[in-house]
Structure formats: structure tokens, C-alpha cells
Amino acid sequence: ARQAADELRPQLIRWGKEYYENDQPSVPDAEYDQVYNQLVKLEEQFPNIVTSDSPTQQVGGNVDSDFTKVKHPIPMLSLGDVFSKEELNNFIERLQKEYPEDQEFNCELKIDGLSISLRYENGILVQGSTRGNGKIGEDITKNIKMIPSIPQKLTRPINIEVRGECYMSKTEFLKLNERRQIDGKTTFANPRNAAAGSLRQLDPKVTAERHLSTFMYNVADYSDLQATTQSGMLKELKELGFTVDEDFQVAYTIDEINQYVDKYQQQRNDLSYGIDGIVIKTNSLPLQMKIGHTVKVPKWAIAYKFSP
Numbered sequence: 530a531r532q533a534a535d536e537l538r539p540q541l542i543r544w545g546k547e548y549y550e551n552d553q554p555s556v557p558d559a560e561y562d563q564v565y566n567q568l569v570k571l572e573e574q575f576p577n578i579v580t581s582d583s584p585t586q587q588v589g590g591n592v593d594s595d596f597t598k599v600k601h602p603i604p605m606l607s608l609g610d611v612f613s614k615e616e617l618n619n620f621i622e623r624l625q626k627e628y629p630e631d632q633e634f635n636c637e638l639k640i641d642g643l644s645i646s647l648r649y650e651n652g653i654l655v656q657g658s659t660r661g662n663g664k665i666g667e668d669i670t671k672n673i674k675m676i677p678s679i680p681q682k683l684t685r686p687i688n689i690e691v692r693g694e695c696y697m698s699k700t701e702f703l704k705l706n707e708r709r710q711i712d713g714k715t716t717f718a719n720p721r722n723a724a725a726g727s728l729r730q731l732d733p734k735v736t737a738e739r740h741l742s743t744f745m746y747n748v749a750d751y752s753d754l755q756a757t758t759q760s761g762m763l764k765e766l767k768e769l770g771f772t773v774d775e776d777f778q779v780a781y782t783i784d785e786i787n788q789y790v791d792k793y794q795q796q797r798n799d800l801s802y803g804i805d806g807i808v809i810k811t812n813s814l815p816l817q818m819k820i821g822h823t824v825k826v827p828k829w830a831i832a833y834k835f836s837p
């Protein structure tokens with residue numbers, strides 16, 4: 530097992546660097562996920578083979594030296610993921626076994642973009658950053674200001690840190706790659722890499738011409754919000770001026786969750802942007818706080834990943 534893990538780890542670290550730092554991965558996400566989960570299972574079986582540099586011990590991503598660094602006051606976590614309905618059901622059942630009061634879930638589309646964090650003081654946008662390694666991100670404030678869907682000023686003068694996904698629509702992606710082909714440049718493998726490459730630009734003018742979009746879905750510090758549920762928080766973010774993916778839906782049973790998953794598994798190709806799965810979250814915000822998170826992921830949320 531140790532020998533197997535010693536082979537998997539460096540490969541995942543190399544792939545991780547390609548994906549997070551150069552936005553040009555050499556393998557499809559599904560292959561990375563599959564090898565990553567092999568390592569997770571090995572480490573679960575033989576905990577003593579876990580090393581501190583193992584990709585399972587840190588949120589992916591690094592910080593490019595060209596950008597000013599930003600320390601996230603509240604770490605930006607990633608999400609645990611499952612790849613089958615059976616695993617999804619197990620996750621929900623385990624959660625409800627530990628927290629019987631957890632009977633209401635918010636189902637959301639998992640946009641295939643890159644995570645960003647936006648900080649507002651008295652309702653004014655003061656900083657935008659990438660997730661980086663979860664604790665330290667890159668300051669991309671100048672680029673963030675070039676994205677039309679990101680409000681420079683909120684409808685209420687509050688202090689808030691909002692997290693979400695920056696993505697490129699399928700049509701923008703195709704147009705960009707066509708242009709790059711004509712200019713004899715390399716093309717992007719998928720919209721996620723195109724969005725990452727466009728956002729992590731040193732020249733904000735380049736970001737401006739890439740027509741990026743955003744959906745905000747989480748709040749790091751929601752002390753100034755009235756909402757007490759995830760679904761209510763999304764509505765409040767919309768009122769504040771953010772763009773929110775309106776496809777979210779509250780579910781009260783595992784069947785309703787599965788119906789939502791099936792619905793968007795079918796509609797996936799008709800959406801104007803790429804999604805790589807569904808995120809199911811405990812809807813009660815106080816309960817989210819009570820359930821908490823591991824060093825890497827919230828324990829009140831799970832990502833159901835679509836097979837490619």
C-alpha cells in the first residue's frame with residue numbers, strides 16, 4: 530500500500546500543478562478524480578502512509594509569485610465529492626444519523642469555473658482574490674473590476690465577504706478559441722481553463738475582453754445578513770446586487786435530491802455554461818455552523834460529480 534501511495538502521490542502533485550498553476554492540465558478531471566480517490570481510499574485503509582505533502586491534506590492550488598498574496602480571513606475550502614447515487618445516499622443518511630434535525634437541503638448546480646472571493650466594506654468592493662491554496666490566494670482585484678456581473682457597490686452599505694465561481698460561457702469559450710486559432714495561439718482545453726487563464730492575467734485589459742461571468746454561492750462572514758438558510762442567503766445575495774444561479778431548489782427527501790440530480794444530468798448540455806455536478810447543502814445556516822468542516826471541506830455539503 531505504501532509503495533502504491535508513493536507512486537500515486539507525485540503523479541497527483543504534478544497534475545495538480547498543471548491544473549491549478551498553469552491552467553493547462555494534461556489529463557481530464559475525471560482521470561485526476563479517479564486516481565485521487567484511489568489515494569484517499571489507500572490512506573483511509575492505512576492511515577500511517579499519509580504524508581503532509583499528500584494532495585489529500587490540502588486544498589488544491591498554489592499562489593503564483595506574480596500576484597500580490599491575500600490571506601483569506603476565513604479559509605476557502607473545497608468540497609467532498611461522490612460519484613454515484615449510492616455514495617450520495619450514504620452521505621445524506623450518515624449526516625442525518627448524526628444530525629437528525631438536518632431535514633432540509635439546498636440543491637445547487639456545480640459550475641465548472643474557478644473559485645473567487647470578494648470583500649466589501651460599507652458596501653464597496655475592496656478586494657477580489659483567487660482561492661490559491663485555501664489559506665493564501667492571489668490578489669486579482671483589478672481583474673475582478675473588469676467583470677460586469679460583479680457589483681462595485683452593493684445595494685446596502687454592509688461589510689461582507691462573498692465566495693463564488695468565475696466561469697466562461699460555452700459561446701464565449703468557442704469564440705475565444707476561434708480567435709486564438711486565427712491568431713496562431715494555443716487554444717484552451719475547456720471553459721474552466723479559459724476562465725482561469727483569463728482571470729489570472731497580469732493585464733486587466735485582457736480580462737476585460739474575455740467576457741467572464743460569475744455565480745456567487747457562499748458567504749464567508751454573514752454577520753450582516755438576515756438570511757438563516759442557504760436558499761434565503763442566495764436570494765439575499767441577489768438583492769445585494771450579485772449574480773446568483775437561480776436553478777437552486779430546496780429538497781426535503783433523498784428522492785427529491787435524486788430528482789434534482791437527474792433533471793440537471795439531462796439538461797446539462799442545454800445550459801449556456803459548463804457544470805460538472807450538483808452540490809447538496811444543509812439548508813439551515815446555524816446547522817451548517819454546528820456541523821462544521823474538516824481541514825479541507827465543509828461536512829454539511831457534498832458534490833455529486835457527473836460522469837464526463
Ligand SMILES: COc1nc2nc(N)nc(N)c2nc1C
Nearest residue numbers: 606607637638639640746747808
Ligand atoms: C460551500 O462551498 C462550495 N459551495 C459551492 N456551491 C456551488 N453551487 N458550486 C460550487 N462550485 C461550490 N464550491 C464550494 C467550495
